[in-house]
Amino acid sequence: MVIGGGIAGISASLDLGNAGYDVLLVDKLPSIGGRMLQLSETFPTLDCAQCTLTPKTVETGQHPRIKLVTFSEVEDVKGKAGDFLVKIRRKAAYVDWEKCTGCGLCQEKCPSKNPSEFERGMGPGKAVYTLSPQAVPNKPVINPSNCRYFKEGKCKVCEKICPVGAIDYEQKDRFVEERVGAIIVAVGFDLIPIESFGEYGSGMIPDVIDGLAFERLNSASGPTTGEIRRPSDGKIPKEVVFIQCTGSRDPERYMPYCSRVCCMYTAKHARLYKHKVHDGQVYIFYMDIRSTGKGYEEFIQQGMEEEGILYLRGRVSRLFREGDKVIVWGADTLTGKKIEVSADMVVLATALIPQNSTKELAEKLGIAVDDYGFLTEAQRKLRPVESNVEGIYIAGCAQGPKDIADAVAHANAAASKVQGLFARN
Amino acid sequence: MRFASVGVTMDYLYFPGCTLYTKAKNFDQTARNCSRLLGFELKELPNWTCCGATFPLATDNLMALLPPSRILASAREEGSALTTLCAVCFNVIKRTNRLIQEDGEKREKINNFIEKNYQGDLRVVHYLEILKRDIGLAQVKEKVKKPLEGLKTGAYYGCMLLRPFDEMEFDDKEKPTLFEELLEALGATPVDFPYKIECCGSFQSVGAPDVATECAYKILGSAIKHGAELIVSTCPMCTFNIDHKQADIKEKYLDFKQVPVLYFTQLLGIAMGLDYRTLGFEQNFVDPVPLLKQKGLI
Numbered sequence: 276m277v278i279g280g281g282i283a284g285i286s287a288s289l290d291l292g293n294a295g296y297d298v299l300l301v302d303k304l305p306s307i308g309g310r311m312l313q314l315s316e317t318f319p320t321l322d323c324a325q326c327t328l329t330p331k332t333v334e335t336g337q338h339p340r341i342k343l344v345t346f347s348e349v350e351d352v353k354g355k356a357g358d359f360l361v362k363i364r365r366k367a368a369y370v371d372w373e374k375c376t377g378c379g380l381c382q383e384k385c386p387s388k389n390p391s392e393f394e395r396g397m398g399p400g401k402a403v404y405t406l407s408p409q410a411v412p413n414k415p416v417i418n419p420s421n422c423r424y425f426k427e428g429k430c431k432v433c434e435k436i437c438p439v440g441a442i443d444y445e446q447k448d449r450f451v452e453e454r455v456g457a458i459i460v461a462v463g464f465d466l467i468p469i470e471s472f473g474e475y476g477s478g479m480i481p482d483v484i485d486g487l488a489f490e491r492l493n494s495a496s497g498p499t500t501g502e503i504r505r506p507s508d509g510k511i512p513k514e515v516v517f518i519q520c521t522g523s524r525d526p527e528r529y530m531p532y533c534s535r536v537c538c539m540y541t542a543k544h545a546r547l548y549k550h551k552v553h554d555g556q557v558y559i560f561y562m563d564i565r566s567t568g569k570g571y572e573e574f575i576q577q578g579m580e581e582e583g584i585l586y587l588r589g590r591v592s593r594l595f596r597e598g599d600k601v602i603v604w605g606a607d608t609l610t611g612k613k614i615e616v617s618a619d620m621v622v623l624a625t626a627l628i629p630q631n632s633t634k635e636l637a638e639k640l641g642i643a644v645d646d647y648g649f650l651t652e653a654q655r656k657l658r659p660v661e662s663n664v665e666g667i668y669i670a671g672c673a674q675g676p677k678d679i680a681d682a683v684a685h686a687n688a689a690a691s692k693v694q695g696l697f698a699r700n
Numbered sequence: 701m702r703f704a705s706v707g708v709t710m711d712y713l714y715f716p717g718c719t720l721y722t723k724a725k726n727f728d729q730t731a732r733n734c735s736r737l738l739g740f741e742l743k744e745l746p747n748w749t750c751c752g753a754t755f756p757l758a759t760d761n762l763m764a765l766l767p768p769s770r771i772l773a774s775a776r777e778e779g780s781a782l783t784t785l786c787a788v789c790f791n792v793i794k795r796t797n798r799l800i801q802e803d804g805e806k807r808e809k810i811n812n813f814i815e816k817n818y819q820g821d822l823r824v825v826h827y828l829e830i831l832k833r834d835i836g837l838a839q840v841k842e843k844v845k846k847p848l849e850g851l852k853t854g855a856y857y858g859c860m861l862l863r864p865f866d867e868m869e870f871d872d873k874e875k876p877t878l879f880e881e882l883l884e885a886l887g888a889t890p891v892d893f894p895y896k897i898e899c900c901g902s903f904q905s906v907g908a909p910d911v912a913t914e915c916a917y918k919i920l921g922s923a924i925k926h927g928a929e930l931i932v933s934t935c936p937m938c939t940f941n942i943d944h945k946q947a948d949i950k951e952k953y954l955d956f957k958q959v960p961v962l963y964f965t966q967l968l969g970i971a972m973g974l975d976y977r978t979l980g981f982e983q984n985f986v987d988p989v990p991l992l993k994q995k996g997l998i
Binding site: 473474477593595596597602 | 874875
């Protein structure tokens with residue numbers, strides 16, 4: 276069983292499926308793809324995340340040995356390596372997935388519009404939804420807290436429109452039990468919410484957004500179809516400030532660790548912005564530039580030298596709104612000067628943190644988490660994918676911040692450990 | 701009585717601090733008069749001295765800690781809660797009290813020097829905190845005789861009440877609202893402005909007056925821009941920079957418009973129905989009387 280259908284979970288599942296093992300891929304969301312599906316382009320090659328990921332999600336969905344169990348959560352785990360008994364809660368989707376053909380009519384006609392979580396609150400989401408048009412599996416779910424029928428008892432538009440009668444408002448959570456030989460936990464990460472940063476407006480300034488929101492703005496499938504338009508008034512921002520290490524490397528107040536991907540994705544954001552808004556000015560406030568991957572340093576240098584991105588070494592002490600501008604108070608510690616930028620939009624490279632549910636899941640599995648809630652490996656250097664329970668392995672950002680390449684490598688390693696375990700028995 | 705039920709004394713030991721006997725007599729007098737109307741008594745500490753005016757940041761800080769420690773120790777002999785008005789004094793005394801509570805070694809050394817045995821068990825509380833937490837703003841509102849209707853007021857906190865956040869524990873670090881809540885209770889319209897927690901320039905007004913003038917210009921300009929007709933302060937140092945220096949600001953920045961700055965207790969006095977001639981407006985550099993008259997408040 277692989278828990279978590281992000282790029283790590285998908286990679287591990289495909290490895291194991293291709294090796295001839297049956298895989299149960301469990302994801303709490305309606306479809307697989309995870310965080311990577313939210314990204315626009317990826318560093319250092321600037322290729323489209325969805326273009327590289329969608330073939331993988333489709334392959335996973337169609338793989339004869341991989342069974343997708345999406346919109347589901349692991350309830351309980353018993354047994355030991357080679358013979359785990361897992362209980363899975365299949366959350367009520369209010370749509371009969373057996374009948375549903377994925378035609379998308381219900382989503383089109385649904386009258387309820389709410390900020391979409393997938394779009395980081397910037398685009399409208401329907402009450403009956405799939406995460407993306409390329410969702411795997413392409414089956415919608417109904418969110419009762421946004422659905423007019425569930426809230427007001429009237430509507431049922433989706434039921435009327437559905438050509439196969441798949442809508443089922445009476446559906447309840449179901450429980451299924453499965454026997455599996457090994458478990459890979461690849462439940463990924465979250466971002467520290469921008470509401471945590473009082474000095475940066477507590478999330479109350481509309482044009483202060485986080486990195487994932489910028490990914491959605493920049494994504495061709497996002498709320499602005501890839502045009503960089505700021506959330507408050509839809510104008511194209513001409514001065515954009517990026518603040519690295521927001522909540523990272525700050526032991527006194529937030530997370531003491533380095534989130535590893537922010538230097539690179541901020542450089543990527545800045546370059547993508549410059550590709551779209553040629554007369555725009557980018558300021559990046561940084562503490563250090565950590566670009567230790569293959570081709571990463573070159574990527575940063577290119578941004579500085581060829582694209583005129585202004586790097587300022589220093590932290591930002593405050594953001595506040597003045598008219599339609601966001602005032603940025605920062606310091607340039609190399610010249611020792613105070614800097615004030617009147618920006619049109621600010622992007623915070625917020626710290627990577629574990630998913631809320633990781634700790635609870637770890638308790639069910641009997642595996643350890645560290646002080647921050649990331650899963651703990653058996654040994655820091657020599658056993659990076661094993662948990663402290665035999666037969667349970669960890670992969671990707673659930674263990675700690677990683678970029679895509681590292682997450683995939685980590686997942687590949689976990690899959691090979693599983694194969695080793697099965698070969699022994 | 702509400703106090704008995706929550707176990708809070710009705711009397712507070714009161715440390716005025718030097719400026720409240722000189723440049724900020726209006727702050728002192730109005731605070732005393734208002735407290736009586738609100739049902740608590742400020743009992744002035746006998747034989748008080750200067751608090752030292754800055755909390756020492758050097759490692760070798762013993763000498764600078766002695767004056768506030770002496771104040772605290774002698775206050776403990778008189779009662780259990782000490783209040784101040786000046787934000788600087790409050791900062792120094794509260795932080796020293798905390799240090800005495802938490803650092804046993806320092807506590808012993810200080811006690812040896814001042815020949816007392818003070819354990820840090822005094823409650824150090826600002827006058828604003830008394831209004832909010834002990835009396836309750838609802839009670840304050842009930843006592844209002846003349847609601848300050850239509851008075852757009854910028855609450856200027858400055859730094860000393862709030863920083864360092866973990867030690868002062870006064871209000872939210874970045875978005876304090878206590879001051880605004882009081883203004884609302886008095887019937888005024890609080891005006892939020894981004895510079896409300898920024899530094900006034902403090903003692904720079906002595907060594908580098910241009911720096912302080914610029915700070916004050918930005919603070920006042922921001923408040924006015926956001927609609928404030930009047931600014932309230934809780935610190936004689938801040939008031940010196942943002943009120944008494946307005947002539948200098950005017951000289952340096954031609955677009956600057958003067959704006960009255962009051963101590964919050966003066967505003968409290970108007971709302972409590974005190975005669976405005978007893979509120980010490982003659983000590984305010986920019987005369988608030990025309991504005992208050994225009995608003996029909998006096």
